[in-house]
């Protein structure tokens with residue numbers, strides 16, 4: 495695992511700085527995550543208002559609230575099949591039935607070269623896709639057939655365009671400008687790739703905002719009154735689908751001429767670009783594949799491990815089982831007609847999942863250590879530890895983080 499020095503984002507943002515200048519103009523913040531897209535309207539009045547209200551509690555907090563079929567977030571996926579483009583859940587279903595037609599987790603590939611670790615990871619995740627270097631560019635593209643090569647940016651542009659339509663429907667007016675939220679570790683190449691996708695999609699990007707800043711703002715906006723001259727340091731731990739980010743935000747109130755203004759400063763960031771829920775999903779997928787082979791091996795004509803549709807079904811089931819194992823100690827994985835019309839059923843326990851992932855847990859705290867070191871703070875100087883992101887539902891990860899306090 496490669497560790498880069500943490501970025502000290504000496505970025506001071508007044509909480510009101512993101513307020514659009516003119517009333518009646520809709521700005522949307524788009525969090526382009528690897529698995530999900532979350533969106534928030536930025537409205538005059540409140541610096542960062544949320545699109546759909548969802549109760550925010552002190553121990554669990556979403557970066558931004560969201561809209562979609564599920565009313566919270568929309569799957570970050572586009573499917574291209576028989577001349578038709580689908581998005582969100584429809585596209586996800588298509589991607590499972592016809593894996594080669596579905597493109598997901600594209601943020602991993604933005605601005606990457608063929609030899610980057612993210613591209614290798616992607617090819618392990620989705621072996622059905624053929625990736626190659628885009629001629630004349632230092633980026634990758636999907637080879638669909640002999641004549642068709644899709645640059646990642648073009649696929650991302652399709653998704654952004656659709657997301658913008660959803661936002662505009664919600665706002666009941668065209669969206670005039672956009673803020674795109676990106677992981678704090680995005681390189682210049684990754685930023686450029688995302689911006690060129692946004693341009694293709696016709697978005698008017700005011701700025702890219704680091705997710706550490708967005709998280710700090712979102713937290714602060716709802717607690718403006720709680721801040722005073724004394725600095726409060728809060729650690730945000732965000733384990734998402736493909737990456738983990740720890741950020742230290744320092745909140746206070748500063749005097750600005752006549753009034754007092756709440757302020758957040760991101761003092762330290764630490765991350766693991768490839769530690770996320772998906773690692774657990776893939777381990778579980780491979781475990782289920784092994785169990786299926788053990789049950790039917792001698793009777794199988796082909797190899798389910800080389801069959802994209804079987805692998806996609808196993809991945810979907812692995813994701814479901816992982817979620818259940820966050821709340822239960824055991825469950826059954828079950829897939830009808832998994833491969834060669836054979837059904838599959840197998841018991842999986844939380845202990846088994848934790849044993850499979852034993853090598854991942856030592857990575858959980860590294861981003862925290864890096865963020866604290868960058869902020870020149872120790873744990874006992876923190877007012878609070880806030881855990882966000884889907885991955886923190888896993889009890890073992892909660893245990894590791896809670897043990898810090």
Ligand SMILES: *[C@@H]1O[C@H](CO)[C@@H](O)[C@H](O)[C@H]1NC(C)=O
Nearest residue numbers: 719720721722723724725726
């Ligand atoms: C600021 O607020 C904290 C807790 O809300 C309180 O303990 C502290 O005394 C306050 N400091 C000042 C300078 O008012």
Ligand SMILES: *[C@@H]1O[C@H](CO)[C@@H](O)[C@H](O)[C@H]1NC(C)=O
Nearest residue numbers: 866867868869870871872875
């Ligand atoms: C780090 O914090 C310590 C104690 O709070 C302080 O003495 C030291 O000067 C700080 N170092 C830097 C580089 O700011």
